[in-house]
Amino acid sequence: MPLKFDKKKCTGCKVCQIACSAWHEKVFNPEKARIKIRHEYETTGLKIGASTCIMCGKCEEVCPTGAIKSNGRWMEVDRSLCDGCNICVENCPTNILFLDAMGKAIICDLCGGDPQCVKWCAKGALSLVEKKVKI
Amino acid sequence: MSSFFGKMLYVDLSSGEIKTKELPKAWAEKYTGQKGLGTRILVEDFDIDIDPLGPDNRIVLTTSLMAGTIVSSTSKLAITSKSPQTGMITDGSVGGHIGAELKYAGFDAVLITGRAPELSYLYIDPDKQEIRSVPDLKGTGSFDTESEVKKKVGDKNVKILTIGPAGENHIPFSCISSERYRQLGRGGIGAVMGSKNLKAIAIRGWLDVTVHDFEKCMQLAEEFHEKDGVTADDNEIYQYGTPVLVDLAQESGLLPTKNFSEGRFDDYKNINGESFREVRQNKKACFGCGIACGNWVKDGDAAVEGPEFETIVLGGSSLGIGDRAAIIEFNALCDDYGIDTISTGGTIAYMMEMTEKGYHDFGIRFGEKEKTFQVIHDIATRSGKWAEAAGGTKALSAAYGKKDIAINVKGMELPGYDPRGSYGMGIAYVTAPRGGCHMSAYPIALEAWGDRDPFTFEGKGVLVAKMQNSQFAKFSFGVCDFWPINSETLGKLFEVTFGGNWPKEKVRETGERVFNLQRMFSVMAGFDEKDDKLPERFYKEVLKAGPPAGIKMTAEAFSKAMQEYYAYRGWDEKGRPTIEKLKALKIEDSLIDMYNKRVFI
Known part of the structure; x- marks a missing residue:
């Protein structure tokens, strides 16, 4: 059940990242978000893109301790099994995985099914789609 | 807990001294953030007689004390200084992401004084603050400066303030740019940066921002964004942006036309909200802002984020120019050279009218767009046929007369x-x-x-x-x-972020x-x-x-x-x-x- 990003609707405000960090960490810090937006001018014009978990399953596949598993709707990390080896981070094709201050893998969990990024995006640039997206 | 860090970065470009100072909480309680805090910091032990372009002038950056939080429209960065244009205290704010970025870097404010021995930029992150030389960027436009500094820092997420050639040449209405098209336009603080040999300020942050009452902050933000239409789709500032004002100004007969000699412009439909929407490629918001006022537009080869209403008037109707692409070009040139569109347009309009009416031949008349572009170059580089336009309308009218049609107040063009x-x-x-x-x-x-x-x-x-x-x-x-916010709403949001009773x-x-x-x-x-x-x-x-x-x-x-x-x-x-x-x-x-x-x- 990955997130779908509509770049025509995105204004680059990154409230999705703020809301993500707020919901999960109870602080405001877009660096700690499980979604990343790029929306900036380059010499060739305005470049827009989003990194989100696309449910590709690569992290599950490469995790040596079996800490990451799909529950069919999102990826789950068993923090007791995660040893912070960083292999999932290195292999994530959308560069959206990261390790937190405790050295445990952090991945989008769709806020338990009610993603805050979708809720807070004022312009409808994010939505949930039912079908798995191919890379 | 509070959204106030109580930390100010102090930078003396002359000695190279950089240190973090405690910011008195009493100042935040009395003057809050941005404009108020910036003014208070500026005037502490400040000699109002100093030369605005001398090393003793100060540049003060201040964030909103709600920056970086979920509260919309709080990410602008205020900059306060003594103005080389007016001789008074001036402050303005620049949009984009940089206000929030400074907050995430752990500072509520930055105070810069002195003069760097050579052209430099200031780098700020939570762990490291450095003055770095960039003599190679001398004379570089704002856009390329931003790209180059980003490369030098080696971090695509860094946010940057830059000046163009105008700031380096101390043009009294030089602006400060961020993310190319966001400007602190008025008052000439870009020239103060130039006088300090400060070509850019690069900021990167990754710290947590916390607030006084987290749950309440989330709840009130959602409630008030909704109540005031901040996130509404039918908000005209979202639908059109400020160009929506062109029709209103025309209807009201107060749309400055040909240097304020008329209040209606025949070609207004070419340059109104509908017209600019036709060539809009994308909307663009500042950090965390639900309004999204910005318009990325392209008309032929001309492209800009903008133009705002003021630029449409001062670079359009007031110059007798009713050409959409020409106004976009005017906007982009001013942004890249680093001059305020309002003062630039106001100065050119004065010269055009002086020429038209035969008071003095400046060699440029209403409607002459190519010459207008050349004047922008001459102002910013203080060279060529129109170099003296760099003084603005007040200086020009002191030299050539007709002060009654030099449309400025205290040296700042209207x-x-x-x-x-x-x-x-x-x-x-x-x-x-x-x-x-x-x-x-x-x-x-x-x-x-x-x-x-x-x-x-x-x-x-x-x-x-x-x-x-x-x-x-x-x-x-x-x-x-x-954000059409009232004082009651402001106070409630401040209570849950900064803390206290407001x-x-x-x-x-x-x-x-x-x-x-x-x-x-x-x-x-x-x-x-x-x-x-x-x-x-x-x-x-x-x-x-x-x-x-x-x-x-x-x-x-x-x-x-x-x-x-x-x-x-x-x-x-x-x-x-x-x-x-x-x-x-x-x-x-x-x-x-x-x-x-x-x-x-």
Whole structure:
């Protein structure tokens, strides 16, 4: 059940990242978000893109301790099994995985099914789609 | 917990000293963030007589104390300094992401003084703050400077303030750019950066921002965004952005045309909200902002994020240019060279009218767009045929006369509203602490596009003073102008972020305190009632079309309204804040003593 990003609707405000960090960490810090937006001018014009978990399953596949598993709707990390080896981070094709201050893998969990990024995006640039997206 | 870090970065570019200083919480409680805090930091032990372009001038960056939180429209960065354009204290704000970025870097403020031995940029992150030489960027435009500094830092997420050639050449209306098209346009702080050999400031942050009451903050933000239409799809600022004002200004007969000689522009439909929407590629918001005012537009080869209403007027109708692509080009050139579109357009309009009417041949007439582009180059580089335009309308009219059509107040060119179509706006122009500017109050919304009579000064002194107090509160608490937020809502949001009790009266009083603090320093710099004047054109000539047609604005009625304004403010008849008033506003005794000795003793 990955997130779908509509770049025509995105204004680059990154409230999705703020809301993500707020919901999960109870602080405001877009660096700690499980979604990343790029929306900036380059010499060739305005470049827009989003990194989100696309449910590709690569992290599950490469995790040596079996800490990451799909529950069919999102990826789950068993923090007791995660040893912070960083292999999932290195292999994530959308560069959206990261390790937190405790050295445990952090991945989008769709806020338990009610993603805050979708809720807070004022312009409808994010939505949930039912079908798995191919890379 | 509070959203206030209490930390200010102090940078002396002359000695290279960089240190983190504690920021007094008492200042935050009295002046809050952005405009108020920036002004307070600037004036501490500050000599108002210093040369604005000398090493002793200061540049103060301040965030909103709600920046980086979920509260919308709080990510602008305020910058305060002594203006090389007016000689008064000036402050402005630049949009984009950089205000929030400074917050995430762990600072509420940055104070920069001195002069770097060679062209440099300042790098700031939570762990490291450094002055780095960039002699290779000499003369580089704002856009390329940003790209180059980003490469040098090696981090695509860094946010950057830059100046173009204009700032390096000390043009008194140089702006400061961020993310290419977001400008701190007015007052010439770009020239102050240039005088300090400071080509750019690069900021990167990754720290947590916390607030006083997290759950309440999330709840109130959601509630108030909804209540005030911040996130609404049908918000006209989202649908069109500020170009939506062109039709309103035309209808009201106050759309400055050909250097304010007329109030209606025949070609307005080519340059209105609908027209710019036709060539819009994308919307663009500042960090965390649900409004998304920005428009990324492209017309042929011309592209810009903009143009804002003021640029459309000063680079369009006031120059007799009704060509959409030409206005986009005008905007992009000013941004890249690093000059304010309003002052640039105002200066060119003066030269055009002087030429047309035969007062002096500047070699440029209304409607000449190619020459206009050349003037932008000559101003920014202070070279070529139009080099002397770099002085702005005040300097040009001192040399060539016709001050009545040099449309500026205290050396700052006027923005896009003819005060003959909105008398309150005239009072706002002359009393705005930074000079001829529309940001201190916007009575036009009640007059020209509301139900107050626009053509009387009756009651307008009091109206403008009240609006200014609210605006100064809004810009000190640090919320963008495009959120129509009231003092009660501001106070409630501040309570859950910064902490404390903030009833609406206290919010407004904060605005009034900041306004008076800035006025104190204007008075100390020698400005008073004698300078609170509009260009004579507005009394001498009547507009001929639309609602203001044939109505004469008189200097006598204006002066009477000004005395009402001063009296309401608790100022004397010369427009000087009284000691009693300043004490009642709880401005610090040390500042009041300095003011008293200078002005009254």
